[in-house]
Amino acid sequence: MEEKNRDSYDSKYMKEAIRQAKKAALIDEVPIGCVIVYQDKIIGRGYNKRNKMGSTLAHAEIIAIQKASKKLNDWRLEECTMYVTLEPCPMCAGAIVQARIPKVVIGAMNAKAGCAGSVLNILEEKGFNHQVEKITGVLEEECRIMMKDFFRELRQRKKEKKILDMKKGTVYNEKTFAKLVTIFLLFIIMYKIKKKIAIDFRASRGVSGTLYLQSAIAGVMFCFG
Numbered sequence: 001m002e003e004k005n006r007d008s009y010d011s012k013y014m015k016e017a018i019r020q021a022k023k024a025a026l027i028d029e030v031p032i033g034c035v036i037v038y039q040d041k042i043i044g045r046g047y048n049k050r051n052k053m054g055s056t057l058a059h060a061e062i063i064a065i066q067k068a069s070k071k072l073n074d075w076r077l078e079e080c081t082m083y084v085t086l087e088p089c090p091m092c093a094g095a096i097v098q099a100r101i102p103k104v105v106i107g108a109m110n111a112k113a114g115c116a117g118s119v120l121n122i123l124e125e126k127g128f129n130h131q132v133e134k135i136t137g138v139l140e141e142e143c144r145i146m147m148k149d150f151f152r153e154l155r156q157r158k159k160e161k162k163i164l165d166m167k168k169g170t171v172y173n174e175k176t177f178a179k180l181v182t183i184f185l186l187f188i189i190m191y192k193i194k195k196k197i198a199i200d201f202r203a204s205r206g207v208s209g210t211l212y213l214q215s216a217i218a219g220v221m222f223c224f225g
Contacts, residue, residue, distance in 0.1 A: 034060035044068030061092035087114030093122035107143030
């Protein structure tokens with residue numbers, strides 16, 4: 001296949017991987033998407049669902065490999081090509097090697113965890129009995145911006161939530177302070193009234209004094225409530 005046609009062919013399927021990645025973003029997952037192609041047909045699709053499924057294994061590549069293997073009824077994907085928007089992590093790179101996938105087309109590289117050349121190069125490790133051909137930089141800018149936008153929006157949401165929580169905390173503290181001041185003033189008033197009318201709870205006036213005390217306690221409880 002001529003280079004121009006090859007680029008167009010790879011871009012076509014990378015766009016499909018990007019569509020998968022956008023599905024991940026819609027459920028607040030890191031937008032990584034993957035498709036596996038066999039004889040010019042997509043036989044496996046996947047997007048990141050790690051948080052939704054609560055599983056370390058729920059990466060786009062792993063999900064796509066599982067679907068493709070089911071489609072072919074074979075764990076060996078020897079005539080397939082994988083298209084993935086972000087350079088595979090150690091787990092996914094290992095799974096690609098294990099699945100005997102001969103070629104992987106990558107959108108953006110992953111400097112922090114990529115294992116197709118950034119941190120490690122598991123795909124082309126000569127010590128293994130299978131090496132994977134890799135093509136990088138296909139629709140790289142689109143893949144990179146998609147990741148950048150996702151994390152920028154995530155940081156903004158966290159910042160807004162933090163500000164909202166602080167505001168809620170301020171309102172709560174103001175209300176609590178107001179209650180404490182009210183209780184304090186109530187006790188002062190009770191003390192002055194008691195002193196002024198010289199209520200003797202131990203004498204025969206104990207009934208009226210008790211009623212007064214019960215009313216005062218009810219007022220305090222109301223302030224707490």
